[in-house]
Amino acid sequence: MIIKVTKNSDIPSSEITSESVYINRRKFLGASAGIGAATFLGAGKAQAATQDDEPNTWEEITSYNNFYEFGTGKDDPSKYAPSRLVTDPWTVKVDGLCNNPADYHLEDFIKPSTIEDRTYRLRCVEAWSMVVPWRGFPLMDVINRADPTAAAKYVAFETLWDPVQMPERSWRPRIDWPYREGLRLDEARNPLSLLVTGLYGKDLPAQNGAPLRLAVPWKYGFKSIKSIVRITFTEDQPPTTWATQTPREYGFYSNVNPDVDHPRWSQKTEKRIDSSRLFGSRRIDTQFLNGYADEVAHLYEGMDLRKNF
Amino acid sequence: MEAKPANPKRRILLAKAAIWLIGLAPPVWLTTALFRRTLGINPVETIILVEGRWTLVFLLATLAVTPIRRLTGWNRIVQLRRLLGLFAFFHACVHFLSYVGIDHLFALSIIVEDVLERRYITAGFTALVLLVPLAVTSTKGWIRRLGKRWQRLHRLSYVAASLGVLHFYWKVKADTFWPLVAAVTLAGLFAVRLAYRRTPRGRFSGRTG
Numbered sequence: 001m002i003i004k005v006t007k008n009s010d011i012p013s014s015e016i017t018s019e020s021v022y023i024n025r026r027k028f029l030g031a032s033a034g035i036g037a038a039t040f041l042g043a044g045k046a047q048a049a050t051q052d053d054e055p056n057t058w059e060e061i062t063s064y065n066n067f068y069e070f071g072t073g074k075d076d077p078s079k080y081a082p083s084r085l086v087t088d089p090w091t092v093k094v095d096g097l098c099n100n101p102a103d104y105h106l107e108d109f110i111k112p113s114t115i116e117d118r119t120y121r122l123r124c125v126e127a128w129s130m131v132v133p134w135r136g137f138p139l140m141d142v143i144n145r146a147d148p149t150a151a152a153k154y155v156a157f158e159t160l161w162d163p164v165q166m167p168e169r170s171w172r173p174r175i176d177w178p179y180r181e182g183l184r185l186d187e188a189r190n191p192l193s194l195l196v197t198g199l200y201g202k203d204l205p206a207q208n209g210a211p212l213r214l215a216v217p218w219k220y221g222f223k224s225i226k227s228i229v230r231i232t233f234t235e236d237q238p239p240t241t242w243a244t245q246t247p248r249e250y251g252f253y254s255n256v257n258p259d260v261d262h263p264r265w266s267q268k269t270e271k272r273i274d275s276s277r278l279f280g281s282r283r284i285d286t287q288f289l290n291g292y293a294d295e296v297a298h299l300y301e302g303m304d305l306r307k308n309f
Numbered sequence: 310m311e312a313k314p315a316n317p318k319r320r321i322l323l324a325k326a327a328i329w330l331i332g333l334a335p336p337v338w339l340t341t342a343l344f345r346r347t348l349g350i351n352p353v354e355t356i357i358l359v360e361g362r363w364t365l366v367f368l369l370a371t372l373a374v375t376p377i378r379r380l381t382g383w384n385r386i387v388q389l390r391r392l393l394g395l396f397a398f399f400h401a402c403v404h405f406l407s408y409v410g411i412d413h414l415f416a417l418s419i420i421v422e423d424v425l426e427r428r429y430i431t432a433g434f435t436a437l438v439l440l441v442p443l444a445v446t447s448t449k450g451w452i453r454r455l456g457k458r459w460q461r462l463h464r465l466s467y468v469a470a471s472l473g474v475l476h477f478y479w480k481v482k483a484d485t486f487w488p489l490v491a492a493v494t495l496a497g498l499f500a501v502r503l504a505y506r507r508t509p510r511g512r513f514s515g516r517t518g
Contacts, residue, residue, distance in 0.1 A: 072484040
């Protein structure tokens with residue numbers, strides 16, 4: 001399928017930065033209705049935030065997680081990660097094809113950047129979704145500082161792997177740890193790509209990938225790698241965990257796309273988690289590129305997204 | 310085992326009561342927890358998972374009846390089989406209806422597509438379809454009417470259970486531990502049956518299974 005390319009709307013940082021209005025959810029909702037596109041939900045400014053895009057609650061976001069290093073149950077990460085994951089001190093290694101490789105203490109890694117609050121949709125490949133008020137800074141900042149060489153085409157990410165902190169629960173899924181993810185360099189440079197350090201204006205909880213994770217809202221959730229310890233610039237497409245584990249089902253790109261089904265289930269609709277409902281969710285239609293087509297569709301111009309799933 | 314049970318009928322009665330309790334507990338607990346909002350963030354997923362697991366537990370328990378009888382000589386245990394099998398069917402229905410009704414809100418096009426195109430759903434759905442004639446013909450009248458053919462028909466329960474385990478195995482993303490436990494259990498039960506098939510018949514009184 002050749003996707004229709006819409007004009008890339010470059011969004012100045014003043015527009016994507018919203019006030020910290022997260023004192024409580026109700027207040028946030030009231031405020032976000034006013035500032036509209038500032039929360040970065042819609043595809044550009046045309047689409048008003050709808051009822052479908054109310055942020056999920058702290059409780060929902062922090063107790064329903066996929067973080068297989070702490071177990072495959074959705075409640076395993078919140079049960080085990082907070083008491084086991086040591087996030088301080090934390091070192092991030094930046095290496096590979098760049099002019100300024102370095103090992104950073106987390107503090108020094110974050111310090112040069114301006115922290116922003118951004119509310120993004122999160123669409124899991126398992127067909128559930130949430131709306132999450134992240135706090136973080138553009139991945140672009142880190143790329144500019146590292147100064148990749150002309151040969152660099154991709155960015156690879158690695159999650160912490162420590163069998164002491166991630167004990168016996170992690171042998172059962174036979175995954176070749178550490179968890180790895182990657183982006184094409186132009187995807188990584190897109191203003192939407194966010195390195196996340198917080199949630200609802202607070203520090204990021206362990207189960208959500210503390211102290212540093214990625215948020216690439218137009219891709220399925222597993223691309224938004226958690227607890228990052230290494231960022232590497234490469235020439236070749238880096239191996240990524242799920243695409244290596246089950247290549248038939250998970251590709252490198254993993255863009256949210258209602259027209260490309262997962263081999264085992266449909267991706268046309270999704271369950272938006274909503275614990276105010278009796279059954280905890282409501283079915284909504286899945287949007288192409290998770291509703292961020294205006295910002296990122298140009299990255300895939302001329303590509304067959306069925307092949308490059 | 311007691312040397313001489315005072316009343317063997319009583320033992321069966323107690324076992325039946327226990328099966329009823331265990332069989333009805335999951336949906337009662339799920340419904341209560343649903344309304345008390347203690348089923349977690351994605352209750353639909355929990356309901357489907359829990360009911361799927363109980364379907365397999367009851368299917369395997371049903372298939373364990375004959376091997377247990379062979380191994381222990383406790384012939385009266387056959388009297389529990391119908392109840393176990395019907396509870397397997399009951400949980401399979403709750404599992405399926407939760408998926409159709411509360412997960413997909415009866416969106417038939419999605420369900421038909423799932424059944425036709427997703428192999429794990431094809432397997433699970435086929436297993437459920439196979440259980441229907443078994444549940445229908447579980448009455449005394451049907452057992453009498455079908456005679457020898459009843460036994461042959463009810464061997465389908467092995468096919469249904471195998472498809473159920475396959476459905477479970479294909480569904481999980483990476484952690485195949487429990488699907489493999491179910492598969493090994495099923496294979497073990499089948500092996501016991503085959504082993505006793507080779508020994509001379511008529512060693513046991515009572516109805517054959």
